[in-house]
Amino acid sequence: MNSRLPWGLMNSSSTPCAPDQLHGIHQAVIQWFSRAGRDLPWREPACSPWGVLVSEIMLQQTPVVRVLPIWREWLDRWPTPADLAAASPADVVRAWGRLGYPRRALRLHAAATEIADHHDNQVPENHSELLALPGIGSYTAAAVAVFAFGQRYTVVDTNIRRVQARLFSGKALPSKTLTAAETRLADQLMPEDIAESVKWNQSVMELGALVCTARSPKCDECPVFDQCAWIAAGRPEPDYVPKGQSWHGTDRQVRGAIMAVLRHSPSPVSVDLLLTDRAGAEQLASRIENPGQQTADMLEKLWALPAPLEQRERALGGLLKDGLATRHGDEASLPS
DNA sequence: AAGCCGTGGAC
DNA sequence: TGTCCAAGGCT
Structure with missing residues (x-):
């Protein structure tokens, strides 16, 4: 028009x-x-509905170029929902890598479990059943119905x-x-x-x-x-200014840094190490036992954030609440 | 319903 | 360097 x-x-x-x-x-x-x-591989006629579903979850707020290599790894490693369901949440979160919004990985894992247990390991074609799966909202349910099953x-x-x-x-x-x-x-x-x-x-x-x-x-x-x-209309300007997503100094930044440590660490990490800052880390130096170079790098980045203890505690608490981390005693790790 | 939730490339 | 924003979902 x-x-x-x-x-x-x-x-x-x-x-x-x-x-x-x-x-x-x-x-x-x-x-x-x-x-x-x-x-794109998930547009190939031979791509399974499961492949389409995985792509749609990964593509939520994440660009195609970053999804491509991870999607291939996932489909090779977990070719059906039951295969993913059999993996541990920790492995799933690690395989998610740096796609961002790691809650999506947990929800996809939960959706795979539900599909394996209650849908005969077949991605449901029905829009309402898709919508009922964790991590699948109105867009993703419609996208799977259309792109995986050819519905209108x-x-x-x-x-x-x-x-x-x-x-x-x-x-x-x-x-x-x-x-x-x-x-x-x-x-x-x-x-x-x-x-x-x-x-x-x-x-x-x-x-x-x-x-x-x-x-x-x-x-x-x-x-x-x-x-x-x-x-x-002469390409008029937007009638509002989009509100940018802040990052520096936010809880999200701290959460991301904590998750990076947990992803890289092969063993549980001392909560004290997660919650301290650079100054505090000096005093804890004697307690750092061979964290591994990569884990140490991630810890350094976490410690370097200008975040007070209260914020670090809040960030870790959020991760625990979301099931992205578990705590046993004075140590934390990815959920097993 | 408005805010939260990761990460990195482009400009 | 800082800002924007990307196949959203959930509360």
Whole structure:
């Protein structure tokens, strides 16, 4: 839709743009994907639903390039849900490496256990059953239903939201939080044909990832530049400033540093060592017995953080609460 | 519903 | 260097 047409005056229950124009957009975006879409292993027809599910969890807030090598390791090591379920949480968290948000690893492990125990080791095709699994929310449930099982289901991720905001709403960015209107729009935009709807979901997501990006969109490469409402409106600025994620000095930073120590350490780590700072570490030097060079490096980084004891305790407490760490006596380790 | 939860590449 | 942000989910 663009300013040459009066669709913007229509109410929210109407169609987003003329049927003919929508069909043209479908064809243009899907054709673009067939030419410019990336060859990713979880898009191979031979990839199992389990492989798709693992990829979707890993891709939550983590870029493709960082997921690729870990995904391959996981599928080689744990080719079915039961294989992952048989592993210990500690091994799972270590294999997760530095993908970030390690709670995802625990939830995926829990989901694998549930699939192995209650779904005959087969990833469920039903959207409601997918949604009931730990770590699987509305996006991931829809993504697995669509990309693993070829269903016609409305997928709404950050890429699709951004493309919709620009192409149809003429805004630079989608709203801060997902709205019912966005989901309704995504639903209205989907082709009726099942196979086409799958391609559409895949293609729009890829367009948002490669061309219609958050910063510096490559509009000169866009297959629907001429139809874009944001372009027609003169590329207006966002009507709000995205709130950046703080990092330095936060509990998250301390949690990350503690997790790095636990991941690298082959044996439980003294809680005193985890909770002290650089100055305190001097006094504890006599208690450090061959932690291993890598563990020592991670400890150094943890000690170097400008975090008071109270914050270090809070961070470790959070990890214990989340099941990412366990404590036995005066030692802590990854959960066994 | 607004904030929390990791990590590192790009600019 | 600092800031932004990436196929979200959970509380």
